[in-house]
Amino acid sequence: MSGGWATGSQTSLREANRAAILDSVKRYGGLTQVELVGSTGLSAATISTIVKELTSSGLVEVRPTSRSGRRAQLVTVARRVGLAIGVQVGTRHLRVALGDFGGEVIADQTLPLPSEHRIDTTLDRTALLIVDLLDRVGATLDELVGIAMAVPAPVDVATGLISVRGVMRGWDDEPVAQVMSKRLGKPVWVDNDANLGALAEATLGAGRPFADVLYVRASHGIGAGIVLGGRLHRGFAGTAGEIGHVQVDPQGAICRCGSRGCLDTVVGADALLAPLAGSHGALTLRDVMHRAMAGDPGCTRVVADAGEAIGAVLASAAQALNPQVVVVGGELAETGEMLLDPMRRELRRGMLPNLIAPIDIVPAMLGQQAEVMGALATVLENTDVADTVDRAATTREEER
Ligand SMILES: [Zn+2]
Incomplete structure (x- = not known):
């Protein structure tokens, strides 16, 4: 030798x-x-x-x-490597978080969005919020390494395009990453919200002790993210985990995706609010949750039925994937056992009893920050830390 x-x-x-x-x-x-x-x-x-x-x-x-x-x-990772931005474009809100490479959220802000918000005005607001947050902590765009965005639709991460038409109205065929990247001069990654929530809960939250985690995000719409062997599983075109579009009622309502009777048409916000209109008047999803937690029987029933419907679909998903745990996040999860208990019962009823590893359903730990934290983690994952430190050092040399 x-x-x-x-x-x-x-x-x-x-x-x-x-x-x-x-x-x-x-x-x-x-x-x-x-x-x-x-x-x-x-x-x-x-x-x-x-x-x-x-x-x-x-x-x-x-x-x-x-x-x-x-x-x-x-x-x-050293904080001075730079700053990252995580964005969550929700159905009715926009959340932007500024984080450092040490894994801390330094500042964040949430804005309400009108229903069926337009892509151009929402991206304008996002860009303004980013500059605002940087300003608030006395930082500049130069210190920003990249931006990752969570959207409530399946995304083909290779192109950054939404991979199923109609799910996010007005956003089809829009190159979101390129538009934002051009606006701020930084690399931008786009992914599905439940995927990024799954990534955060699996590495930093309730799924941290486990390698195989199924994360469910129950909010205005319903979705899931899959982490297998510690890695996010998106599927070929990014539609893995789209439990919202599994058919649960062949005679049901037509879904935004064009199919009929999807889970989303049964447990999405519109579907939860409609049966309460006669008895409770016009409510928001938040109103239903607050009233349910205060003991209102009608609102409690709506949340429990949603848990049952989600649990039945989860049984098939969990049977196929055999995760160690199901982590439930999104706004609706704030109702706790009212949602989780019927979900757990349906999941167990629909699955093969597993003596070696009985599956459990647990609440998420990161609350409404899971998706932006997953976005921050995505920037970190896609950044060559050594290269970024080298470039910063070269810039300092040149300035001297
Ligand atoms: Zn659908």
Whole structure:
């Protein structure tokens, strides 16, 4: 064996180990060295050496944490690598969060949106909000590394286009990523809201202890995101997990997607509000939730029936995917067991009893921030941290 070959091999092994550690830290938004042993399979000594190297080259930071009750050192991507923006375009609201590369949300803001909002005005508002948030923390667009956006429709992430027509009216065939990227001069990624919620809940929230997680987002519409082996599974054209368009009533109403009797036509906001119009008058989804939580029998019934209908569809999805846990988020999940209990019963009733790993349904942990946190994680995942630090250093040199 030649000496040169041995050196080359050692260098590439070290590079691979560095990449594995950096990748783990990026994915989980900060890990202790003990957790890094578990996630990379490397020895504690190797991790300690490489974390020291990465710290001195400014790629990661180590700070104290008291997570899980014990004091430890948390390794995160260095905050000074830059800033990221996560956007959630909802059916009735727009949420924008500014985060650093250390995995913290620094500032966020939510605006109400009119129903059937237009793409051009919504993107205008988004761009204004981004500049506003940066301004609020005394930062500039130069410090922004990228933007990721969550939308309530299936997305082909390769093109950034919505992959099913009619689901998001007025947004079909619109190159959202290119339009936003041109406006702000930054890279932009677009993905489905439930996918980004799934990513956040699986890596930072209720799904963190598990590798295979099914995340359900119950809000104005219903969707799901699938994480298998710690990775988001989008499917070939981005429609994996679209449980909202599974047919539950062959004689049901025509759905926005053109099919008939989709789950969305049974548990979407319009479908939940319609049967209450006669007895309760005009309500919003929030009103129904508040009244249900205050004990109103009609509103309670609507939420419980929704849980049952969702649970029946989840049984098929969970039977096909065999996840360890189902995490339920979105606004409707704020009603807690009122929604989750009937959902859990239907899920178990419709599934093969699994003695080894009985599945459970748990509430989400990140609340209404899950989708923007998933978007922030997407920017981090798509950013070459070492390259960004190098470029920042070069810019500083040139300015000197
Ligand atoms: Zn449909």
